[in-house]
Structures are given as structure tokens and as C-alpha cells.
Amino acid sequence: MYDAPAPATEAELRALEADYCSWGDTVHYLDHPKFFDTCEGSYMYDAEGRAFLDLQMWYSAVNFGYRNPRLNAVAHRQLDRLPQVASQYLHREKVELAATIARDIEAKFGSKGRVHFNVGGAQAVEDSLKIVRNASGGKSLMFAFEGGYHGRTLGASAITSSYRYRRRYGHFGDRAQFIEFPYHFRGPPGMTKEEYGEHCVAKFARLFETEYNGVLDTKTGQAEFAAFYIEPIQGTGGYVIPPPNFFIGIKKVLDQHGILLVVDEIQMGMYRTGKLWSIEHFGVQPDVLVFGKALTNGLNPLSGLWAREELINPTVFPPGSTHSTFNANPMGTAVALETLRMCGELDYGRSVAEKGAYFLEGLKALQARWPQIGDVDGLGLALRCEICEADGYTPNKTLLDRMEEEAMKGDLEAGGRRMGLILDVGGYHKNVITLAPSLEITFEEIDQALELLDALLRRCVAA
Ligand SMILES: Cc1ncc(COP(=O)(O)O)c(C=O)c1O
Known part of the structure; x- marks a missing residue:
């Protein structure tokens, strides 16, 4: 029993998960939840080293960045x-x-x-x-x-x-x-x-x-x-x-x-x-x-x-x-x-307010380009982006589900790099991106996040 060989491939791990893991202690939003291998700062990485910019930070449990050196x-x-x-x-x-x-x-x-x-x-x-x-x-x-x-x-x-x-x-x-x-x-x-x-x-x-x-x-x-x-x-x-x-x-x-x-x-x-x-x-x-x-x-x-x-x-x-x-x-x-x-x-009071205001401005600019963004709002780095039909009001859970799935493929483009995006979905109609980035996120990473969201909307609205 204890000397079974360690699973070699992701497919083998998935088969074991399907057989032996309770699904009751998780939330399986996607059919094939992703395996991650490492993490640092605002990013998670898969076994191939592909980066995923994380905009939810373990449901806001990792406010100070993955593997924060001082806390580690x-x-x-x-x-x-x-x-x-x-x-x-x-x-x-x-x-x-x-x-x-x-x-x-x-x-x-x-x-x-x-x-x-x-x-x-x-x-x-x-x-x-x-x-x-x-x-x-x-x-x-x-x-x-x-x-x-x-x-x-x-x-x-x-x-x-x-x-x-x-x-x-x-x-x-x-x-x-x-x-x-x-x-x-x-x-x-x-x-x-x-x-x-x-x-x-x-x-x-x-x-x-x-x-x-x-x-x-x-x-x-x-x-x-x-x-x-x-x-x-x-x-x-x-x-x-x-x-x-x-x-x-x-x-x-x-x-x-x-x-x-x-x-x-x-x-x-x-x-x-x-x-x-x-x-x-x-x-x-x-x-x-x-x-x-x-x-x-x-x-x-x-x-x-x-x-x-x-x-x-x-x-x-x-x-x-x-x-x-x-x-x-x-x-x-x-x-x-x-x-x-x-x-x-550290003055998180000031830095979180500044970064939050910058992120919210960017979300408002995205909203001006995409009628599917019905509402954006934020306080500090707790930000919301509500995904709707083209009327800007009717909740569009289907579109957000598609966005979440595409974001996990890891092949979006931002600043000439290919990467993925980790999003959390919430809201009364499950059509809200609840954004909780690292409080240590840089202004460049916020730009990257906005570029990735734009690329995601281009791909998913067109589909
Ligand atoms: C506001 C709030 N209360 C309680 C909980 C439950 O915390 P836990 O998941 O650690 O049991 C959560 C988790 O997301 C939460 O957001």
C-alpha cells in the first residue's frame, strides 16, 4: 500500500484525484482545475514554468504576496x-x-x-x-x-x-x-x-x-x-x-x-x-x-x-x-x-489607496471600451468588475465562466509575454470578477492585469 510508485504524470494524478479525493472540500468551478507548481509575488507558475498573474491571491489570504521574504x-x-x-x-x-x-x-x-x-x-x-x-x-x-x-x-x-x-x-x-x-x-x-x-x-x-x-x-x-x-x-x-x-x-x-x-x-x-x-x-x-x-x-x-x-x-x-x-x-x-x-x-494605507485608485481608473477605461462591463467599483485593492450582456446590465455568467476558463489556459498576451490570469468569480448572479490582487502589486503589474483583461474580453466576447 505505502510502496506504490509515485504518480509520474499529471494524467495519473488526475485519475487518482478523481478516485480518492473528496470534492466536498473544494469548489471545482472548472472541469479540470489546474495544478500549480511554484509561486512568487503576484504570480503562480505551472510545471512548465508558465506564469499566471493572480488577481485573487487565494481569496485574499495572501495579501502580502506569495512567498513574502520577510514573513517566510x-x-x-x-x-x-x-x-x-x-x-x-x-x-x-x-x-x-x-x-x-x-x-x-x-x-x-x-x-x-x-x-x-x-x-x-x-x-x-x-x-x-x-x-x-x-x-x-x-x-x-x-x-x-x-x-x-x-x-x-x-x-x-x-x-x-x-x-x-x-x-x-x-x-x-x-x-x-x-x-x-x-x-x-x-x-x-x-x-x-x-x-x-x-x-x-x-x-x-x-x-x-x-x-x-x-x-x-x-x-x-x-x-x-x-x-x-x-x-x-x-x-x-x-x-x-x-x-x-x-x-x-x-x-x-x-x-x-x-x-x-x-x-x-x-x-x-x-x-x-x-x-x-x-x-x-x-x-x-x-x-x-x-x-x-x-x-x-x-x-x-x-x-x-x-x-x-x-x-x-x-x-x-x-x-x-x-x-x-x-x-x-x-x-x-x-x-x-x-x-x-x-x-x-510600511505605509499600506497610502500605497493601497494609490494602487487601488490607479487600478480602478484602468477598469473604468476598460468599461468605456466594453459595454459588457456593467459596473466597476473599488475601495483600496478590493475591486469589482461586473460582466453583463451588451446592454451593460443583464448578468452574463456564461461570458464570465468562459473568461475564467480561457484565462487558465495561460496563452494570453501582455507586453509581448504569454501568460495566464487567475480570476475569482463572485456576486449574487456569479457574474462579478472580484479582484483581490497582492497589496505588493506594482503599477506595471496593474497595467499587465488590465491588458490581460482586455485580451480576455477580445477573445471571449468574439467567441
Ligand atoms: C467574509 C468571510 N467570512 C468567513 C469566511 C470563511 O473563512 P474560511 O474559508 O477560512 O473558513 C470567508 C471565506 O472566504 C469570508 O470571506
């Missing part, structure tokens, strides 16, 4: 010093990392809190569910957004909008009540972005007007809901950016009714939008903030949450509440600590 060096050092330690003991990186995050949040939002670790985004969301259920005296109902995504464990999929992720598995508990998000491009005609934001807030506030709307006991003032889970900018939902007034309005309603605000920064945190936490753009304070992905630049699974002291102090949330073997693993905490130190030294 710390991983190597930690591997040679203290790579393993059971979580009933302590190591300095865990403590320093928790203190760094808690102090940053206290300075920005004014509340003392504590940090709690786990290994994946969905697991940290699960932990946050325990915290808000506990703090609310066991209430299990949550609000979340239409188009929201919080992961695929049982609890996280209950507050994720897509029924598709729940359909086969029954309910773990209560699915969230999903609230309209101001997705302006597909919102009611004739409203400005701000007006649509206000409209959505008013619709939400209306739920609390009488007990007959089903969320509030007006006699006691008790809401049936523990928390509202938000992504400040919708990730899987298609990088939808709400107007600046929106969350201020939502938070006012939540505060009136004692409902906690849980901010999911798993995809949009770590400077993706030009700030460490994307909620910093929107003028509200989280009660709980959940993070993951790029905290370690995708090097070692580490996720976690910050919560206000009242919600998480050891009296109310004692040892063992969510323990998991690998939770504050030293490889992850060491790299995460270095990531935050690096963010403190």
Missing part, C-alpha cells in the same frame, strides 16, 4: 525554534499578538477587549456565535445580510445567505434573518447610493416598529435576536461597497434594541481596503470583530476574534469554551505578529 523568514525561524506547543501552555508570540490586536482596536474604537484564536475563518465565526449567544442569555437568532458569506461549518452556514450550502444538511440551529444590503448597481432605479442605504436602514428599522413584525417584544423591549453579522464590504457577494452612511444607520437601530454588532473582517481585513480593518471606513464600533485569512499571509492557518471585555472576560467565557488543538499554534502566531509589525512599518 519568520516561519523558517519559528520552525527551527518552537514550532509546536500545546495550547494549555503559553508562548510569547500568542500573547504579543493578542495584545497588539487588542491595543489597536482599543485605540481605534475605544473599547478594551480580548483576543481569542482558532484556525479557520468559519471556526472563528463559530466561536463568535458562542460568545454572542452566551452574552445574550442564550438567544440563538441572528441577523445577517442577503449576499453575506461567513463560512461553511454548520453554524457559519446558518448565517450565510446561500441556501445551497445548507440544502443537504438540515439545520444546526436557526438560520439568520437575512436583511437587504444596499447593492446599488442592482437596487431600485432612481435612488442615489446614499438614498438606497437610507432606504435599507429604514426597512430594517421598520421591523422594530410593532411586535407584529416579529422581532421585538414591545412590552418588555426585548429583541429576539442576539447579533447582526456583517461584512463591511461583501466578499463572496461580489465586493459590494455600501454608502458611508449605511452602517451608522444600522448600528443606531441595533443599539436601541441591545443587539450586538459582529464584524466579519475575514476577507476584507488586513489592509485589503487600505485600512487594517475595513469597518474603519464606516464610522461604527464593533462589539465583536472576526479575522483570519491574510493575518498569516496564508502561511499557516490562524483565525480569531476580538470581543469587548464584558463579552469575553474569563468569568463569562471561561477556559475550554471553544478549545481546539491547533488554535493558537506558534507557527501561525509568529507569522501573524510579524505581519502586523510589517503593517506598522
Whole structure:
């Protein structure tokens, strides 16, 4: 069994994958997902050495570039010093990392809190569910957004909008009540972005007007809901950016009714939008903030949450509440600590804003040439490009599927070089390119990305 010869060809590997790999833990958007061999900076390379410019960076887990030398060096050092330690003991990186995050949040939002670790985004969301259920005296109902995504464990999929992720598995508990998000491009005609934001807030506030709307006991003032889970900018939902007034309005309603605000920064945190936490753009304070992905630049699974002291102090949330073997693993905490130190030294706030504005200008120029690009938008280096029919509005998933497939062939031309392009597809109609390039991307690479997108549209629209 263990002495079977190693598969020699890609065809042999594909045959083994078809026979022995579960497909349930992946997403197989394409019939033949590509094998990659190496990576560096903004590029992945296949076994033939063909370069693929990556515009999604492992779903925004590798914000600081593949094999970032500074972060990789710390991983190597930690591997040679203290790579393993059971979580009933302590190591300095865990403590320093928790203190760094808690102090940053206290300075920005004014509340003392504590940090709690786990290994994946969905697991940290699960932990946050325990915290808000506990703090609310066991209430299990949550609000979340239409188009929201919080992961695929049982609890996280209950507050994720897509029924598709729940359909086969029954309910773990209560699915969230999903609230309209101001997705302006597909919102009611004739409203400005701000007006649509206000409209959505008013619709939400209306739920609390009488007990007959089903969320509030007006006699006691008790809401049936523990928390509202938000992504400040919708990730899987298609990088939808709400107007600046929106969350201020939502938070006012939540505060009136004692409902906690849980901010999911798993995809949009770590400077993706030009700030460490994307909620910093929107003028509200989280009660709980959940993070993951790029905290370690995708090097070692580490996720976690910050919560206000009242919600998480050891009296109310004692040892063992969510323990998991690998939770504050030293490889992850060491790299995460270095990531935050690096963010403190380098001015990502400025560079991400500049690069994002340059990329968005380029996308607007592409949009002017291609009627199939219905909408482009961006905040920092979280950018969206919505692919439509030639009317510029009707979602065209077929065209985007074709683009994604062609981009993976690796034979597009940019600046006299042949290469591929790695795209991620998201959005309510699966017709949005959600662009999450490396925050270290150069202006030349942004030009290359725009040239490759243009070449891709030329090839696929013509077809
Ligand atoms: C906003 C958000 N929350 C939660 C998750 C789940 O994280 P993970 O895939 O690490 O479980 C994701 C993953 O894409 C995400 O984008």
C-alpha cells in the first residue's frame, strides 16, 4: 500500500484525484482545475514554468504576496525554534499578538477587549456565535445580510445567505434573518447610493416598529435576536461597497434594541481596503470583530476574534469554551505578529489607496471600451468588475465562466509575454470578477492585469 510508485504524470494524478479525493472540500468551478507548481509575488507558475498573474491571491489570504521574504523568514525561524506547543501552555508570540490586536482596536474604537484564536475563518465565526449567544442569555437568532458569506461549518452556514450550502444538511440551529444590503448597481432605479442605504436602514428599522413584525417584544423591549453579522464590504457577494452612511444607520437601530454588532473582517481585513480593518471606513464600533485569512499571509492557518471585555472576560467565557488543538499554534502566531509589525512599518494605507485608485481608473477605461462591463467599483485593492450582456446590465455568467476558463489556459498576451490570469468569480448572479490582487502589486503589474483583461474580453466576447 505505502510502496506504490509515485504518480509520474499529471494524467495519473488526475485519475487518482478523481478516485480518492473528496470534492466536498473544494469548489471545482472548472472541469479540470489546474495544478500549480511554484509561486512568487503576484504570480503562480505551472510545471512548465508558465506564469499566471493572480488577481485573487487565494481569496485574499495572501495579501502580502506569495512567498513574502520577510514573513517566510519568520516561519523558517519559528520552525527551527518552537514550532509546536500545546495550547494549555503559553508562548510569547500568542500573547504579543493578542495584545497588539487588542491595543489597536482599543485605540481605534475605544473599547478594551480580548483576543481569542482558532484556525479557520468559519471556526472563528463559530466561536463568535458562542460568545454572542452566551452574552445574550442564550438567544440563538441572528441577523445577517442577503449576499453575506461567513463560512461553511454548520453554524457559519446558518448565517450565510446561500441556501445551497445548507440544502443537504438540515439545520444546526436557526438560520439568520437575512436583511437587504444596499447593492446599488442592482437596487431600485432612481435612488442615489446614499438614498438606497437610507432606504435599507429604514426597512430594517421598520421591523422594530410593532411586535407584529416579529422581532421585538414591545412590552418588555426585548429583541429576539442576539447579533447582526456583517461584512463591511461583501466578499463572496461580489465586493459590494455600501454608502458611508449605511452602517451608522444600522448600528443606531441595533443599539436601541441591545443587539450586538459582529464584524466579519475575514476577507476584507488586513489592509485589503487600505485600512487594517475595513469597518474603519464606516464610522461604527464593533462589539465583536472576526479575522483570519491574510493575518498569516496564508502561511499557516490562524483565525480569531476580538470581543469587548464584558463579552469575553474569563468569568463569562471561561477556559475550554471553544478549545481546539491547533488554535493558537506558534507557527501561525509568529507569522501573524510579524505581519502586523510589517503593517506598522510600511505605509499600506497610502500605497493601497494609490494602487487601488490607479487600478480602478484602468477598469473604468476598460468599461468605456466594453459595454459588457456593467459596473466597476473599488475601495483600496478590493475591486469589482461586473460582466453583463451588451446592454451593460443583464448578468452574463456564461461570458464570465468562459473568461475564467480561457484565462487558465495561460496563452494570453501582455507586453509581448504569454501568460495566464487567475480570476475569482463572485456576486449574487456569479457574474462579478472580484479582484483581490497582492497589496505588493506594482503599477506595471496593474497595467499587465488590465491588458490581460482586455485580451480576455477580445477573445471571449468574439467567441
Ligand atoms: C467574509 C468571510 N467570512 C468567513 C469566511 C470563511 O473563512 P474560511 O474559508 O477560512 O473558513 C470567508 C471565506 O472566504 C469570508 O470571506
